[in-house]
Amino acid sequence: MNPMHAQVILGTTDLSGNRPLDANSSGDLVGRFPGPMEIASVFNDAAVAGVDAVATLNQLDVLIALKQTRRTFDALQVYPIIPNVIGYVREATDYGLVGAARRRVRQMGILDLMKIGVRAALKTPRVLKRDFNTLMSILFDVELANFKALEPKVVFLHPQITDLALTFGNRGLFQLYFKTMRSRFGVEPGLATNNLGWLLPKLKEWGLEPSVILTPFNTTGFLMKPTQAACEALLASTSCAVIADHVDVSEESMGQYLRKHNIRGAIIEFRDDATLATRIRSAKKYLT
Amino acid sequence: MATNGTLLITGASGFLGAHLSNYMAIRQRDVRCMVRQTSETSALDLRRVRTFHADLLDPLSLRTAFEEPVHTVVHCAATTSETKVDYAQSFRVNVEGTRNLLEACQSLGIERFIMISTQSANKQNPSTYGRTKLAADQLVQQSSLAFTILKPSTIYGPGPRGLFAKMVRLLDKVPVVPILGSGSRLIRPIHVFDLCEAILECEKAEQTVTKTYDLGGRDLVSYEDFIRSILQARRKKKPLVYVPISVCRALAAAVSVLKNPPFTRDNVLGLNQNQVCSISEARSDFGFSPRGLREGLSQTFSDSDAGTQPKGVAMKEQRRLDVAIIGLGKMGILHGSMLSVIPSARLVGLVDQQEHLGAHVRSMGLDAPFYSSIDQLLGHSPVDAVFVCTPAFTHYPIVRQLVEKKLNFFLEKPLAESLDSARKICDLLTDDKILHAVGYMKGHNPVYRHAHKLITAGLLGNSILFRSTLYLSQVFSPKSGWVYDPKKSGGGIVANSTCHLLFLLYRFFGPLRSVCAQTRRLHSEQVEDAAIAILEFDKGVAGTLDTSWSTPGYPVEQTEIALQGSAGILEVNDSRLRLYLNAKNGEYEKGWTTWHRAELDRAAFDLSPQYGGEAYYNEDLNFIQACQQKISPIISCFDALKVQEMMDALYRSSTEGRVVL
Numbered sequence: 001m002n003p004m005h006a007q008v009i010l011g012t013t014d015l016s017g018n019r020p021l022d023a024n025s026s027g028d029l030v031g032r033f034p035g036p037m038e039i040a041s042v043f044n045d046a047a048v049a050g051v052d053a054v055a056t057l058n059q060l061d062v063l064i065a066l067k068q069t070r071r072t073f074d075a076l077q078v079y080p081i082i083p084n085v086i087g088y089v090r091e092a093t094d095y096g097l098v099g100a101a102r103r104r105v106r107q108m109g110i111l112d113l114m115k116i117g118v119r120a121a122l123k124t125p126r127v128l129k130r131d132f133n134t135l136m137s138i139l140f141d142v143e144l145a146n147f148k149a150l151e152p153k154v155v156f157l158h159p160q161i162t163d164l165a166l167t168f169g170n171r172g173l174f175q176l177y178f179k180t181m182r183s184r185f186g187v188e189p190g191l192a193t194n195n196l197g198w199l200l201p202k203l204k205e206w207g208l209e210p211s212v213i214l215t216p217f218n219t220t221g222f223l224m225k226p227t228q229a230a231c232e233a234l235l236a237s238t239s240c241a242v243i244a245d246h247v248d249v250s251e252e253s254m255g256q257y258l259r260k261h262n263i264r265g266a267i268i269e270f271r272d273d274a275t276l277a278t279r280i281r282s283a284k285k286y287l288t
Numbered sequence: 289m290a291t292n293g294t295l296l297i298t299g300a301s302g303f304l305g306a307h308l309s310n311y312m313a314i315r316q317r318d319v320r321c322m323v324r325q326t327s328e329t330s331a332l333d334l335r336r337v338r339t340f341h342a343d344l345l346d347p348l349s350l351r352t353a354f355e356e357p358v359h360t361v362v363h364c365a366a367t368t369s370e371t372k373v374d375y376a377q378s379f380r381v382n383v384e385g386t387r388n389l390l391e392a393c394q395s396l397g398i399e400r401f402i403m404i405s406t407q408s409a410n411k412q413n414p415s416t417y418g419r420t421k422l423a424a425d426q427l428v429q430q431s432s433l434a435f436t437i438l439k440p441s442t443i444y445g446p447g448p449r450g451l452f453a454k455m456v457r458l459l460d461k462v463p464v465v466p467i468l469g470s471g472s473r474l475i476r477p478i479h480v481f482d483l484c485e486a487i488l489e490c491e492k493a494e495q496t497v498t499k500t501y502d503l504g505g506r507d508l509v510s511y512e513d514f515i516r517s518i519l520q521a522r523r524k525k526k527p528l529v530y531v532p533i534s535v536c537r538a539l540a541a542a543v544s545v546l547k548n549p550p551f552t553r554d555n556v557l558g559l560n561q562n563q564v565c566s567i568s569e570a571r572s573d574f575g576f577s578p579r580g581l582r583e584g585l586s587q588t589f590s591d592s593d594a595g596t597q598p599k600g601v602a603m604k605e606q607r608r609l610d611v612a613i614i615g616l617g618k619m620g621i622l623h624g625s626m627l628s629v630i631p632s633a634r635l636v637g638l639v640d641q642q643e644h645l646g647a648h649v650r651s652m653g654l655d656a657p658f659y660s661s662i663d664q665l666l667g668h669s670p671v672d673a674v675f676v677c678t679p680a681f682t683h684y685p686i687v688r689q690l691v692e693k694k695l696n697f698f699l700e701k702p703l704a705e706s707l708d709s710a711r712k713i714c715d716l717l718t719d720d721k722i723l724h725a726v727g728y729m730k731g732h733n734p735v736y737r738h739a740h741k742l743i744t745a746g747l748l749g750n751s752i753l754f755r756s757t758l759y760l761s762q763v764f765s766p767k768s769g770w771v772y773d774p775k776k777s778g779g780g781i782v783a784n785s786t787c788h789l790l791f792l793l794y795r796f797f798g799p800l801r802s803v804c805a806q807t808r809r810l811h812s813e814q815v816e817d818a819a820i821a822i823l824e825f826d827k828g829v830a831g832t833l834d835t836s837w838s839t840p841g842y843p844v845e846q847t848e849i850a851l852q853g854s855a856g857i858l859e860v861n862d863s864r865l866r867l868y869l870n871a872k873n874g875e876y877e878k879g880w881t882t883w884h885r886a887e888l889d890r891a892a893f894d895l896s897p898q899y900g901g902e903a904y905y906n907e908d909l910n911f912i913q914a915c916q917q918k919i920s921p922i923i924s925c926f927d928a929l930k931v932q933e934m935m936d937a938l939y940r941s942s943t944e945g946r947v948v949l
Contacts, residue, residue, distance in 0.1 A: 086898065221886065233316030
């Protein structure tokens, strides 16, 4: 992706209720988005308003909706955030790690299943030992298989996996992820993180630099860890592009703040139907 | 405003100046520290900052200060009330020195000037320090510079220098603590890092130019409470003795002949004045959000304030705490992650009965020795504290083992699978040297903590009614596993999730007086999926609890509490707090005031923002710091026993179909 090109990206956390809202809003969202068609209508409105991409976890309804929208708006990019940790953790709680993996596998097509099955079979000893990086590589395969029809060009590692690997000093996972994305899937590997100020120095120490990072960046310093000032300073010394999350870029001051830090991409979340298009247009204007 | 330029700090070898220099350097600012040739600079991190010699009283030497381009000058240098009172010397440094500096800055077109003044600089304060600082402030106001004047209240923080460190040393030594005057004068002590942050933020904010701001900590306390809080933080119990001001003045005069008097006449004059500064303007203009006194003191006496504390200025060098984790499920891994970013903790052992989990967590990168039993761990590694992250029904036997070995421990919630086991755990805790904490993490969520502060301050008046809810979309068919086995987990939604909400209600309102509850199984075979209850607490507080893990729309658990009192309304959830007051009350305005999580969250790390990740970091940091300082963590097993009693009462009410008292 071109870091100088303004990009407004629609997030899907609120569409799927994955962000804590107040009690009434959560109930309202369930009523507003009972199925893929309703989600697709939001994507269509967003595409008309000029949104460049949709960033999403591997969620069945959202992927079906995206496929529908892409029939009309084929330039709309998709940025997968993999693996779907929230869904996976929930399933792991209910069904155990193996049970959760089995449920994911069931969602796949036969051909993908066979391909991944062969690859996984070769890794059987390490799978049986529950080697984390091996399990993650299988999850990458499983999750990206569901995105294949959407032809993503950039993929993001889920922030909880990024940050977990960061705290445990798991350099091997980052290397594996970068290599797998580039060589097997031909996509640009991005990292999503909620701890930018911890991640950048570590990546530098390890000699790794992703081409794009998805991270909270906003005037209030929300989720800019360890501090807003540290994140701002570190950003000045990195060459990778940044997409800002947890930011309302439809406000001019936010746009100015991001531009000041050479950020040209931002996630915009669905709040309500009435303001979506206006917010996307404003965001586009303020990021440019 | 552009704020990437070089920062010049005067008085950089002093308490505030050294902290500020290191603080700014850590934030990647180019910092030039102005010190005198005779200054002791050991508190400065000389790998990160540059020093040069200059003297405010020597205008020629000030030229060297600006040999390189400087964007902002922060003027910390002053003769303070800490030193022997000498009006002529104070006037020279504080007034003439400031004048010299202002002239140099004006002639060179310095873009930004931040004056560190003091609450003592007011017309009512007759002290030498107060009078000379007030005169210096007036010079700054008359200048043509883009200035901001900051007037902090009493500054405290780590380090061996400054008035606070002197006070702490004195408190450590004396058998009886003298309180000057009645001890009732009010102050708003500010942590030095909050002041550093304020300087950083106000430098950036254009609207602060030509303005003067009062700065203080979050808590307005009496001087006596301040002293008591310091003693508590240092785990010292000493009697207080009240010394009349007239006697203090006489004593100050007597000790003034000493080269380094323990206190001065200016100290006495200062201590006789209230410092009820309002921080609301700083809050609205540059988002000033200081920490509370208890939190600040806890961090002061620790070296573990990750990401904020400059190296080399800790009050006392503290050994890293050797910690083990028992139970390598989801919560064990989460705590492992938190402990990996807390510099004062070192993970020395991982324990789980399932040996394959050892290889699994090692493959994640968690590189600590694995043991299949607690005995094995203790036989191999010296351990200071243990995180117990196993199912509730295992807690009692594990705690018994840990108590026998006199180990500090952190237990994941709930305390136990039954009230009986919970009581047995607390019965084991007779040795108050063993420190214990329980993972009611919402008690460490900054939004709920702020709500607690507002409630306990009595802002809502009396006769509070509340509504509370906790919803989750988790159970829509029968499920298996220990969580759904009441003998192992203690129950369903109430024991596994709603216990967090019950903890908050206990924290807000105290012990439960009565409950009338109904629970229902909607999908589960052995445990309740939903519950509804009417709860009554002391002091006329009553309300409802409505909870379910079988409600669609809540992939992430959602907790909300709404309170209505005679003086206003308060609504709080994991991310936002709203207060409505019928009339202005102190610093809180009439009408709605809202605090977002963004304003209150100060955690240095967050693994899972959707799940209130900052609270996990805060609770682990609190436990580690408590163990290091040998003070009780914020949430102990005895607090958790109260929650267990609430759960038990709720279940009994439902089973017996009656109000349980």
